[in-house]
Amino acid sequence: MKKKKLAGVFLSLMLTAGLMAGCKGGAQNTGSSGDGGGDTIKIGANLELSGGVASYGQSIAEGLELAFEEINKEGINGKELELVKVDNKSEAAEATNGAIKLISQDQVSAIVGAATSTNTLAQVQVAQDNKVPLITPTGTNPTITNKDGKVNDFVFRTCFIDPFQGTVAAKFALDELKVKSAAVLIDTASDYSKGLASAFKKSFEENGGKIVAEEAYVAKDTDFRATLTRIKSANPQFIFLPGYYEEVGLIVKQARELGINVPIMGGDGWDSPTLVEIAGKEALNNTFITNHYSANDPDSKIQEFVKAFKAKYNKTPDGFAALGYDTAYFLADAIKRAGDADPEKIKEALAQTKDLALVSGVLTLDKKHDPVKSATILEYKNGEQQFKTKVNP
Amino acid sequence: MELIQQLVNGISLGSIYALIALGYTMVYGIVRLINFAHGDVFMIGAFVGFYAITGLHLGFFSALLLAMAVCSLLGVLIERIAYKPLRNATKIAALITAIGVSLLIEYGVIYIRGAQPEAYPGTILPDKKIELFGVTISSQSILILCTSIVLMILLQLIVHKTKIGKAMRAVSHDAEAARLMGINVDHTISATFAIGSALAGAAGVIFGIYYIKIEPLMGIIPGLKAFVAAVFGGIGIIPGAMVGGLALGVIEALVSGLGYSLWRDGVAFIVLILILIFRPSGLFGKNVREKV
Numbered sequence: 001m002k003k004k005k006l007a008g009v010f011l012s013l014m015l016t017a018g019l020m021a022g023c024k025g026g027a028q029n030t031g032s033s034g035d036g037g038g039d040t041i042k043i044g045a046n047l048e049l050s051g052g053v054a055s056y057g058q059s060i061a062e063g064l065e066l067a068f069e070e071i072n073k074e075g076i077n078g079k080e081l082e083l084v085k086v087d088n089k090s091e092a093a094e095a096t097n098g099a100i101k102l103i104s105q106d107q108v109s110a111i112v113g114a115a116t117s118t119n120t121l122a123q124v125q126v127a128q129d130n131k132v133p134l135i136t137p138t139g140t141n142p143t144i145t146n147k148d149g150k151v152n153d154f155v156f157r158t159c160f161i162d163p164f165q166g167t168v169a170a171k172f173a174l175d176e177l178k179v180k181s182a183a184v185l186i187d188t189a190s191d192y193s194k195g196l197a198s199a200f201k202k203s204f205e206e207n208g209g210k211i212v213a214e215e216a217y218v219a220k221d222t223d224f225r226a227t228l229t230r231i232k233s234a235n236p237q238f239i240f241l242p243g244y245y246e247e248v249g250l251i252v253k254q255a256r257e258l259g260i261n262v263p264i265m266g267g268d269g270w271d272s273p274t275l276v277e278i279a280g281k282e283a284l285n286n287t288f289i290t291n292h293y294s295a296n297d298p299d300s301k302i303q304e305f306v307k308a309f310k311a312k313y314n315k316t317p318d319g320f321a322a323l324g325y326d327t328a329y330f331l332a333d334a335i336k337r338a339g340d341a342d343p344e345k346i347k348e349a350l351a352q353t354k355d356l357a358l359v360s361g362v363l364t365l366d367k368k369h370d371p372v373k374s375a376t377i378l379e380y381k382n383g384e385q386q387f388k389t390k391v392n393p
Numbered sequence: 394m395e396l397i398q399q400l401v402n403g404i405s406l407g408s409i410y411a412l413i414a415l416g417y418t419m420v421y422g423i424v425r426l427i428n429f430a431h432g433d434v435f436m437i438g439a440f441v442g443f444y445a446i447t448g449l450h451l452g453f454f455s456a457l458l459l460a461m462a463v464c465s466l467l468g469v470l471i472e473r474i475a476y477k478p479l480r481n482a483t484k485i486a487a488l489i490t491a492i493g494v495s496l497l498i499e500y501g502v503i504y505i506r507g508a509q510p511e512a513y514p515g516t517i518l519p520d521k522k523i524e525l526f527g528v529t530i531s532s533q534s535i536l537i538l539c540t541s542i543v544l545m546i547l548l549q550l551i552v553h554k555t556k557i558g559k560a561m562r563a564v565s566h567d568a569e570a571a572r573l574m575g576i577n578v579d580h581t582i583s584a585t586f587a588i589g590s591a592l593a594g595a596a597g598v599i600f601g602i603y604y605i606k607i608e609p610l611m612g613i614i615p616g617l618k619a620f621v622a623a624v625f626g627g628i629g630i631i632p633g634a635m636v637g638g639l640a641l642g643v644i645e646a647l648v649s650g651l652g653y654s655l656w657r658d659g660v661a662f663i664v665l666i667l668i669l670i671f672r673p674s675g676l677f678g679k680n681v682r683e684k685v
Contacts, residue, residue, distance in 0.1 A: 050507055050508045050509060051508050051509075052508075052510070052608075054507075054508070054509045055509075089508065188655060215652070215654060216654060216655050217654060217655075218655065218658075220614070222604045222606065222611075223402075223406050223604070223645075225402040225405075225406075225646070226399055226402050226403070226645070226646040226647075226648075226649030226650045226654065226657075227649050227650075227654045229395055229398045229399055229402060229650060230395070230649070230650055230652060230654075232395075233395045246510060246606060249512075249605070249606065250604060250605060250606060253515075253605065257520075257522065257529065257531045258398070258529050259522065259524075259529045274510065274512065277512035277605075278512045278605050278606050280515045
């Protein structure tokens, strides 16, 4: 009953927003070709500032703000960047609304967001229709930038894609952990989780591993003991768990309670301090994640960023903050080369990005708008992420 | 062994459903109202427990008692403010009010503290694993199960051995006749809400300790499941709610255990549909002919 009510409110909002978008589309074009848009370039951020994965959105926002501050010290072609944030409440429908608002009301030159694949996919059509570049810092699902073999020409990302994370995890499990059998536990409500899992399965089986159990759950579940008991009786040497931190935290905790002590591995969806709070430090021992960067990486560019971030927020930046920071520089570089705040020109410049040195690695875009860059593997030890190794594509 | 482990999993989950279902069933038994805000009282209980433990540094039992006290107060307030003025209105009006109260509590909490989840500290109860014939049971789930059973026994004693329990049974049997016998019906109804909500509050704290993660919308699904459990056992009947809750927990665990974890929630509601078709009055219910 509640769902219906919400759906009703949402539909009416969509209708109004749609009408407004229709009205303003024409006005925007004349505006940007006329006076060039004043002294600031507006950049929208459509992020998960509250809701289930709020920690992702908040980290990205902090990274963005830090980078904007640094960029604005010099300015881009004599202009400053202005950040306009909207909260999509970790919901796809809200993400669509947010994108429409940013484009039609705030008339931004580009949108950064969202943190998750599902919420980014919800904005892709809006960005394409309105011809405004959309850059997701951390949306790793392949279909964001490519749909049915065609590139979404206005959509970009700063991170690597799901198949790469899954493949790296499979390689790491086989070569470093020397396991032969694995169980996979997937969040079926998430495109991200399914994408990682299918890449992992393919690579793991191709290289001689065996998948002994495949189970699924839905986001917001809280009791996984029954499913885990089933996995335990299949007796895998390794569990691949590509999910988001809220459920992952509970799953790891409940798995350890049931006496499942094998290594568990996931992707960047684990990267949140909340994970440690939920799962507990001990349960997280012997777990690994693939991630975009590590704060413990000795690389000098990374250490400079960590220092600046700590000075501003008094905490260590996670992968999301690093990618938020990188996205700002990715965009700033393109705007500089475009020489204008015109969304179409920015899009052209973004697509030509090559060998751009960022915190999370050297970024070059391939023809599908996907970055080619390295992945980092981290291990949890007493609740702390330890830098384990770096894997190149 | 796997089967026994699944039964243990199911009973732990079921005892939480049972505690919430008791509140549903008691309120329905006495005012014939499905109190949809009950799941949210459960959520408030979880948050009160959380703040009592992290903010006031209370132990498990004092946090449990505090959450129960706050929730029973909340239950009485809801009854006095939202339901009492509608006692003689149509049933649908009260039902819609209940949904309204539920939304008000959920989004009120989001307004006050935001929607981000909170994690119960893991150190409140000793967490040891006990191995019994290949079955792993955590000491927490045993303590939780014991707490639930103690609360249920206490409830039985209140309902059957005390004056207020007698009044409750009388009002649920026939409110008008009870009034004629000199029973204060309003007080009795308030007492029912207080006890039912206190149980929901206790379930909230127990849920928090067992599942760690709490958030403002956490009450919706357990609330609905508990409602199914109450109908399953026969709504209005106290032992029915306990059995219904435990049975639902075990059914869910077995369904997941057979590898159909995605069907788990679906099965819970299929059970509700089947019960409504074949035994509308529930497992323990008697078929009473509608008086015209």
